[in-house]
Amino acid sequence: MGDLQLELNHPLRDFELQTTLVVPRGLTVLIGPNGSGKTTLLKLITGQMTPAAGRIALGDLSLCDTSRNRHLPLQDRRIGMVFQDLALFPHLTVRDNVAFGLRAQGVPSRQRETRTTAMLERLDLTDLAAAPVTTLSGGQRQRVALARALAPLPRLLLLDEPTSALDQAGRWELRRWLAELVAEMEIPSILVTHDVADVAYFRKRIAVMEGGRITQEGSYHQLLHAPATPFVANFAGVNFLVGEVLQEPAGTRFRAAGGLDLWAPFDNIEPGPACLTIAPWEVALYRELPGGSPRNVMPGRLQEVIRTAERVRVTLLGSEKLVVELSREGFGELGHPEVGAPLFAVFKARETRVMNIRGRSGQSPPAAVRKGGLS
Amino acid sequence: MNRLAKTVASVLPARRQVLTPPRSSRISNQLFQLILLGASLLLLLLILTPMVALLLEVSPARLLLLGRDPATWSALRVTAVSSVLSTTLVLLLGLPVAYALSRHLGRGRQLLETVLELPMVLPPVVAGLGLLLAFGRRGLVGSFLLPFGIQLPFTLAAVVLAQVFVLTPFFVKRAALLFGGIDRQLEVAAMLLGAGPFYTFFRLTLPLCRRGLFAETIMTLAQGVGLFGAVILFAGNLPERTRTLSLAIYGAFEQDPEQAFTLAALMLAGCCALLLAGRMLRRSPGNGGGHG
Numbered sequence: 001m002g003d004l005q006l007e008l009n010h011p012l013r014d015f016e017l018q019t020t021l022v023v024p025r026g027l028t029v030l031i032g033p034n035g036s037g038k039t040t041l042l043k044l045i046t047g048q049m050t051p052a053a054g055r056i057a058l059g060d061l062s063l064c065d066t067s068r069n070r071h072l073p074l075q076d077r078r079i080g081m082v083f084q085d086l087a088l089f090p091h092l093t094v095r096d097n098v099a100f101g102l103r104a105q106g107v108p109s110r111q112r113e114t115r116t117t118a119m120l121e122r123l124d125l126t127d128l129a130a131a132p133v134t135t136l137s138g139g140q141r142q143r144v145a146l147a148r149a150l151a152p153l154p155r156l157l158l159l160d161e162p163t164s165a166l167d168q169a170g171r172w173e174l175r176r177w178l179a180e181l182v183a184e185m186e187i188p189s190i191l192v193t194h195d196v197a198d199v200a201y202f203r204k205r206i207a208v209m210e211g212g213r214i215t216q217e218g219s220y221h222q223l224l225h226a227p228a229t230p231f232v233a234n235f236a237g238v239n240f241l242v243g244e245v246l247q248e249p250a251g252t253r254f255r256a257a258g259g260l261d262l263w264a265p266f267d268n269i270e271p272g273p274a275c276l277t278i279a280p281w282e283v284a285l286y287r288e289l290p291g292g293s294p295r296n297v298m299p300g301r302l303q304e305v306i307r308t309a310e311r312v313r314v315t316l317l318g319s320e321k322l323v324v325e326l327s328r329e330g331f332g333e334l335g336h337p338e339v340g341a342p343l344f345a346v347f348k349a350r351e352t353r354v355m356n357i358r359g360r361s362g363q364s365p366p367a368a369v370r371k372g373g374l375s
Numbered sequence: 376m377n378r379l380a381k382t383v384a385s386v387l388p389a390r391r392q393v394l395t396p397p398r399s400s401r402i403s404n405q406l407f408q409l410i411l412l413g414a415s416l417l418l419l420l421l422i423l424t425p426m427v428a429l430l431l432e433v434s435p436a437r438l439l440l441l442g443r444d445p446a447t448w449s450a451l452r453v454t455a456v457s458s459v460l461s462t463t464l465v466l467l468l469g470l471p472v473a474y475a476l477s478r479h480l481g482r483g484r485q486l487l488e489t490v491l492e493l494p495m496v497l498p499p500v501v502a503g504l505g506l507l508l509a510f511g512r513r514g515l516v517g518s519f520l521l522p523f524g525i526q527l528p529f530t531l532a533a534v535v536l537a538q539v540f541v542l543t544p545f546f547v548k549r550a551a552l553l554f555g556g557i558d559r560q561l562e563v564a565a566m567l568l569g570a571g572p573f574y575t576f577f578r579l580t581l582p583l584c585r586r587g588l589f590a591e592t593i594m595t596l597a598q599g600v601g602l603f604g605a606v607i608l609f610a611g612n613l614p615e616r617t618r619t620l621s622l623a624i625y626g627a628f629e630q631d632p633e634q635a636f637t638l639a640a641l642m643l644a645g646c647c648a649l650l651l652a653g654r655m656l657r658r659s660p661g662n663g664g665g666h667g
Contacts, residue, residue, distance in 0.1 A: 046563070048563060073566075074567055075567070075568075075569050075570055076569075077567070081564065081567050083560055085560065087563070089565070101570075104565065104569045104570035104574050104578070105568075105569040148568065149568075152568060
């Protein structure tokens with residue numbers, strides 16, 4: 001079955017949605033800050049909203065093409081959707097919810113029954129078939145929503161923050177179901193989420209939307225190592241420093257906004273506004289300034305300490321703010337410093353990444369990054 | 376520091392006052408509660424006293440006598456036939472309009488809402504006169520109907536038309552609220568599953584508010600039974616044709632008040648039954664009520 005291809009322009013209150021996106025078979029995770037246009041994008045795809053200009057196609061099926069004034073009605077788009085609040089039909093049983101689409105499309109009753117039964121079985125809902133949906137638990141309701149969306153064999157699956165209402169155990173269970181089903185169905189699928197764990201689980205293909213545009217696409221790995229915008233860096237937990245690249249006789253340097261000069265690999269980087277990223281686990285902490293090979297150093301004071309099972313996450317505030325992650329042993333070797341203790345953050349030049357920023361920061365990253373290159 | 380101390384000093388006495396409420400505010404609280412209670416009791420009395428008075432006036436002998444009077448039965452028949460017909464028409468006409476009102480925004484909606492409110496504020500007598508001038512023999516529309524042999528005034532059809540005219544706006548307003556209470560997302564979900572607008576309406580929207588709609592239908596039925604002003608002007612008070620129970624009571628009152636009282640008591644009992652039925656439906660869980 002075909003990929004989802006879209007190219008849309010649609011003015012919103014604060015900005016214009018300008019999205020070009022190809023979603024191949026399998027699951028693509030769509031992340032982005034609140035109000036970046038994710039929900040609008042879903043509404044444009046389903047047909048709840050009509051774009052000002054552009055086209056949407058599912059393989060050879062054109063859902064919408066403003067140049068030909070074509071707008072396929074909602075009921076003919078063959079889109080399966082799982083809504084954030086699920087939107088299960090409260091007056092129907094589990095079975096009737098799942099069978100709703102097949103019945104509405106006039107599928108003959110024997111075929112309908114077979115398909116419904118199979119779907120219930122597939123999602124482990126057989127025992128609940130006769131139960132009213134209002135009596136189910138959160139996880140069960142999620143599975144009914146998924147079964148209902150998939151029963152009529154859609155050509156595209158949209159999931160709008162499906163895990164947000166679940167507890168942690170329920171989220172992992174749903175992720176497992178989702179991964180299996182999307183692989184079986186062999187259809188393109190978009191998962192909108194705010195949960196880092198979703199991104200980590202469905203790590204292969206992530207698209208980032210900010211201000212109505214797709215600002216970065218790639219694997220989780222690529223996002224971690226070369227975040228193109230502060231949002232991505234933040235999301236991935238990577239330090240993101242804004243500044244500029246200076247070319248001087250003594251060599252090229254990156255000068256952060258706070259005035260800190262840093263070394264980095266400057267391949268294919270032009271002087272001017274740029275950003276530098278460094279992963280928290282690539283930064284080391286010292287009580288005293290170490291000697292030796294030239295490295296990047298930022299003196300600062302300990303601002304916050306967060307302990308997890310094996311790691312310690314530390315925020316160091318100097319001329320910039322750096323998040324540092326180290327093992328519990330490493331933290332112990334430092335002598336368990338208290339908040340306010342003076343420390344030195346040290347990291348190697350080759351662990352950093354520098355990218356030019358064009359125009360407004362975060363709006364238009366370099367082309368190489370947008371393609372998911374730079375790995 | 377000095378200024379701060381002054382501020383604190385100026386605040387403190389006020390604080391102390393609040394901590395121990397003076398007698399006057401306690402009295403005003405009690406007075407307020409008393410007024411609420413008193414007004415409620417007064418209104419209850421005002422409504423219930425005439426009801427009780429009516430019921431006390433009825434004697435089993437009069438009831439028996441009434442039951443033997445063919446005029447009673449014909450009025451009952453006219454009432455039943457007209458209000459069932461008008462309620463059906465109100466549903467057929469009102470449901471689509473109510474749905475449109477609840478789902479479509481824009482200028483047309485405001486216009487429609489305003490026009491709908493007109494029959495609601497109009498004195499029924501004025502409504503009856505208006506109907507007469509529109510559908511009467513020489514009326515705006517009536518004169519065109521006459522060549523086809525259609526004469527509306529002073530027929531059962533006129534009773535029904537008057538009821539539909541007065542009652543539909545009320546029904547539409549309340550049904551629009553019911554439709555408005557249904558999550559739009561559910562309908563989007565149905566349509567994305569491949570359901571067209573008709574399927575979505577009849578299999579999702581309507582079942583979801585069926586209890587509420589049933590209660591509203593009963594309300595319409597009860598209102599239709601009681602309609603007077605518009606009916607008597609547009610349809611007249613012709614025995615066996617347009618004389619409903621309400622008109623029969625009015626007619627009887629001039630000749631035989633006892634009979635009027637007995638008829639009225641009967642209607643009271645009927646209305647109580649309808650009201651109870653409506654209440655029970657509305658109180659059931661959810662507006663839609665999931666499981667039968």
